Amino acid sequence: MADHPAARTTPSSAAPGPGADAATVSVWAQGLDGIAYGGDYNPEQWPEDVWAEDVALMREAGVTFATVGVFSWVLVEPEEGVFDFAWLDRLVDLLHANGIRVVLGTPTAVPPAWFYRSHPDARVVTRDGVPLGFGSRGMVSPSAPAYRAAATRVARALAERYGTHPALALWHVHNEYGVPVAEDYSEHALHAFRDWLRARYGTLDELNARWGTTFWGQRYGDWEEVGLPAAAASVINPAERLDFARFSDHQLRACFVAERDAIRAHSDVPVTTNFMAFACESTDLWQWGREVDVVSNDHYLDAADPRNQVTLAQAADLTRSVAQGRPWFLMEHSTSAVNWQPRNVAKQPGELRRNSLQHIARGADAVGFFQWRASRSGAEKFHSAMLPHAGTGSRVWREVVEFGTDLERLAEVRGSRVRSRVAVLWDQESAWAQGLEWRPSVDVDAAERTAAWYRALWDDHVTVDFAHPSNDLASYALVVAPASYLLTADDAANLTRYVADGGTLVVSYFSGIVDEHDAVHAGGYGAPLRAALGLTVEEFAPLRAGDAVRVTWADDGGSHHELVADTWTDHLALEGADVVASYADGPAAGGPAVTRHAHGRGHGWYVSTRLDDDGLRAVLSAAYRDAGLTPGGANLGRDVEVVVRAGAEHDFTFVLNHGTEPASVPVTGDELLTGTPVDGWLKVPAGEVAVVRSSH
Structure with a gap:
């Protein structure tokens, strides 16, 4: 099994999993030098006489x-139980003969029709x-033995x-x-869930205690009474729902x-599998x-978001x-x-290149697309591809080929790492x-x-890592907790130690x-963070839909300015924290809205309302x-992105201009995509990208 369910495992990262021999399992895809380039190839959708054409075009594009x-x-x-590898043998050998490495998928996301016919009981059943x-x-x-x-x-x-x-x-x-x-x-899920709960809790008494089953008379007297949190007359026990998600x-x-x-x-x-960071809410990465x-990760832009680069x-x-900071x-x-x-x-002209280089700037050492050749049939026939329906005369194809050349020029970037002093x-x-x-408000x-909060940091040109509350945070000068509703006592103690040891912690509302x-x-709302924040949340005071409140911020010089917030406010009781901003109106009028507390060698900030972007920047400016x-990047435009990857001997500064005006960035070195030296200032046209190599 992937992990024992009896306890919440402290998250770590991509070291080889249980049973792996670290001495024999590589930490990177074998035989892929430089920045790897390619994508999903589904030749089974095409006659075999197309395969040779595909491979020739892959070589033209620089696919690896x-x-x-x-x-x-x-x-x-x-x-x-009957296998046919003849077609796959020919395909793998063809790719190998042309110097193209193979990422071999196991096809287990699409069981064949014969499987459903033989095992109809293995179908997924919805909550209804x-x-x-x-x-x-x-x-x-996934629980079906078959x-x-x-x-x-x-x-x-x-x-x-093929191993x-x-x-x-x-x-x-x-x-x-x-x-x-x-x-x-x-x-199948029902029986597996009961087994999982036995392993997690040991006894029904423990399960009843942890689930709080005395509420609404839900106490269980036999394991066979424990069901799934399927659709019911009213709200299902939230502890059960949470465990079912786990x-x-x-x-x-x-x-x-x-x-x-x-x-x-x-x-x-x-071995890998493709994650979908922030796009798939059901997996704990x-x-x-x-x-x-x-x-590895799959990422697709939200077309409705005009700033989807963020x-x-x-x-x-x-x-x-x-x-854990390793290339991905x-x-x-x-x-x-x-x-x-x-x-x-x-995508607009140049956006393919800019998106791809943005992933590389933030640590990717391989760039793949779905898919190589556009499908003529099926549900994804209108999905773009490296080789589109329009063929090799198209703009997309030209950009695919040009990007392959770009990656050859960036080969030395491979293995370098992004460093950050801020974690979310x-x-x-x-x-x-x-x-x-x-919950108190559907708007939270x-x-x-x-x-x-990430967008506010991005607008301030701050590169961040993400971290779990249990992680060692000592290397970060600033940690932001935007949404820590569930916080274990151990994790809260970890955050409190972080502050006491000199860290700066910014906590948003409805946390702890x-x-x-x-x-x-x-001890009440926010109790495990009381020492770090110097306050208690006495009562939630969420707002009605469409309502807003004014928040008065007192500057260091004694002047005041107003910020705008909505959705949520708190009634706070201070236990040592200083008031930085107060509510000018609303249900918590006159009370503290933003606080700062000295704890040990560090400071804990609390933001008790949903500030707009200007308000978040005000909090961050003080926390910095x-x-x-x-x-x-204080003088850079909002849509100019600068990220540095540090290598053994050189730094690689990626400058991505997502805006509509040219940008000038202070940097010295050699621009790798054009081969030109840069002495002091680099001008990057609108929509373009530059990568500058410089000595440490």
Whole structure:
């Protein structure tokens, strides 16, 4: 199993998982030098006479890897237990003969029709009791023994066949776990959930205590009475819902581990699966990062967001953080429009290049697209591709080829790392808990606040890491906690020590409210952070829809200015904290809105309302001073992004101009994409990117 459910495991990152031999499992895809370049290749959709053309065009574009086999279970195993590798042999050998490395997928996200016919009981059942059938993508019940056996069997067969093939660079297990379905309410899930709970709690008495089942007379007297949190007359016990989210993630991860271990018995090539940072809410990436050899991610722009370069950076920073700062693999993104959003906006000229280099700037050492050749049939026929329907005469194709040349010029960037002195806390379990029903306000959203604080830091040109509240935070001068609703006593103690030891902690509202069982902390709201923040939250005072409050900020010089906030306010009782800003009106009028508390050698800030972007920048500006930080880029435009990757001998400064006006950036060195020297100032045209190598 991926991890023992009996205790919450302290998240770490992408070291080889249990059972791995660290001496034989590589930490990077084998045989991929420089920045790897490629994408998903689905040749089974085309006659074999197209394959040679594809490979020739891959070489023209500078492609160095192709991901194959991800959706080909029925071709590899056309009948249960009967394998046909002839077509895949020809494909892998063709790629190898042309110097293109293979990322080999296990096709277990798409069980064949014969599997559904033989095992109809293995279908996923929705919370409303509806079985889901064949014809889409996504997996069957991860708790079904027949599925686990079949998935492991095909993974083992592939490893036996190709585990030592000289073209093999990386194993790609499954595809985007948790998408499109994460929770399963089938009979298989019911039995597995009871087993998981026994392992976690040991006895029914412990389960009853942790779930608070005396409320509404829910106490269990027999394990057979414990059910799934399916649709019911009213709200289901939130502790049960939270545990079911943990269980569902665990079951998906156990499927991955079963396939991974079957592969490792026959291959020393590293194993990964493609995450979807911040896009898939059902997977706890801190836990998943422990199980893969190489961290990889899929990312697709939100076409409706005019500043989606910020959320791209956020996803990339989380991915790098899950990888513990090590280089990571961008398995998928798009050359232009996707096909599954309400309005699929095409990328503008140069955006393919800029998006890709933004991922590299934030730690990726591989750039992949979905997919190589655009599909003529099926649900994704309108999804962009490296080789689009318009062919090699298209703008997209020209940009694909030009970008391959760019990556050749950036080969020496590989292996360098992004450094940061600021961390943003993210805990998926807390987000699960906060997102359940009957919270004080439906407008309080963990992902929204995290994105808002991240955006404020991005606008200040601050590069951040993400961290779990249990992590060692000593290397960070500033830690921001945008949404720590669920905070264990141990994690709160960790944050309190961080402040006492000289750190600066900024905590947003609705944090430190419940423990790991969604029970309010003894001592009241925010109790475990009381020492660090110097206050108690006496009562929540959320606002009505559309209401706003004014917050008066007192500057160091004695002057005052007003900020605007909405959604939420708190009634606070101060226990040593100083008032930095007060409510001018609203339900908490006259009370403190923003506070600062000296604790040990550090400071704890508390922001008790949802400030707008200007308000968040005001808080951060003051917190930077406490932390001894001077954000770079004060004279840069808001949409100019500067990120530094540090190598053994050189720094690589990425300058990405997402704006509409040229930008000038102070830097000295050699610009790698053009080969020109830079002496003091670099001018980057609108929409362009530069990468400057300089000595430490």
